[in-house]
Amino acid sequence: MSSLSLRALAVALGAVLAGCSEPPTELRREARVEGRVAPAGPALGDAYLFLFPPDEAPPERRGEPRYVTAVSEVRLAAGDARFRFSEVGPDVYRLWGFLDANGDADLSVDVLAQPGAGDWVPESSVELNVQPGQVLPVDLTLSRRVRRPLPAFQVVEQGEGGVLELTDSSTAIASFTVKSEGLGVVRGEVPRFFVRFADADGNGTPDDVNGDGVFDLWPQFFLRFVPRPGQTVPLDSRGKPSQVIVPLLPNSTPFLATLAGDVSREVAVESLQLFVIPLAQSIIEEPGKGRVVTTLGAVPVGEYELWALNDEGGFWFVPNDLGRRAVEPLPGQALRLRVVHASGADAGAP
Incomplete structure (x- = not known):
């Protein structure tokens, strides 16, 4: 039962927290997954999104995501909730994520790379079948608020x-x-x-x-x-x-x-x-x-x-x-x- 955090995720997020700029032409031949994240509560905090193997996605399972992206609090507050996964290999995935309302998530620390009390999560992950070269549109609604603090x-x-x-x-x-x-x-x-x-x-x-x-x-x-x-x-x-x-x-x-x-x-x-x-x-x-x-x-x-x-x-x-x-x-x-x-x-x- 591995945690969903990897130090490499923090490095990858450095490029995506600022926004979703258009990828270079040569990358457009690769598959992309893009859409909007929709928190049910106030858009306070950064939203993190992940693509997991189909049998490793929360909340039912705990695994290591294949891809990660994010939408910053600044962009969410401005009404820009778009996210994008670029260069996605063709495969079956499950999309999952959360809104870090308290600001205590840290993807570089294994036990802190998860939602805690007050954060917003989806009811379940969303299955995606990504085809080569496809631009796959999908939205993720964060409709449930986490009640429990982490069992630290x-x-x-x-x-x-x-x-x-x-x-x-x-x-x-x-x-x-x-x-x-x-x-x-x-x-x-x-x-x-x-x-x-x-x-x-x-x-x-x-x-x-x-x-x-x-x-x-x-x-x-x-x-x-x-x-x-x-x-x-x-x-x-x-x-x-x-x-x-x-x-x-x-x-x-x-x-x-x-x-x-x-x-x-x-x-x-x-x-x-x-x-x-x-x-x-x-x-x-x-x-x-x-x-x-x-x-x-x-x-x-x-x-x-x-x-x-x-x-x-x-x-x-x-x-x-x-x-x-x-x-x-x-x-x-x-x-x-x-x-x-x-x-x-x-x-x-x-």
Whole structure:
């Protein structure tokens, strides 16, 4: 599950924020996608637009965009909402974007290259079939306002040397605590974890997807395996590596009485205790089948990212670029998580 930010995107945006000038003649032989972006609210902030592969577009999926462009706040305020993707290769894409109303999006930082509270997003992405040499007109309406702040957090237990070690034991259940923090980079509402029951099918009853008798909660947390050279993961039918995760279970005991089984209720909290579920799952997106989840025989030893997802698709993970930047890095965002053998033999260490 890769973030949608790339440092290269920030470089590309430098040329497009100023406007949509006519491309040189030699580029007109290439396909173009152009249109207007239409925010439902005030045109305050820059609008960012992306072309994703068809199976990687938000809000359903998280992937890396093939193309990016933008419309500056200055142009939007002047009534000029035109956008253009030039030199687009023929293929199937999905168009998606957002209006950064708070000015805290940063495409050069992985966890900040996404909409947060107060921003405007479309209800869904738009599928495009781009033909060679075509000028394809399409508009994007940003009709839904994001309510939740990003689930920004840091781990309370920072570990020795900035590494939090967990074991692959199937009997000794490990836990740690995360606290919600804006870290000086998330604007708008004070960050909190908004705990509520999941109800994906909208039937008014809390979900229990894995049938373990425990209701599923938002936000969701998991460890995402980051293979090192020589470490392998299952492949899908196209030879693409699967995502390997270790689920984490928030301690819901303090909130159950307040939630009372009602999917419409929520509790805003500053910290959560997370229990490590001692199993690993391989997640593959297969064409025509959707998501295929397979339980692996063992939890891989090695390096992991810690992810949080909220009910609007907002995400956060550590370690991230905020902890790696050269100027004023945030140490808590550089925390590394490592799974080692319960016996103490650290086979997963780099």
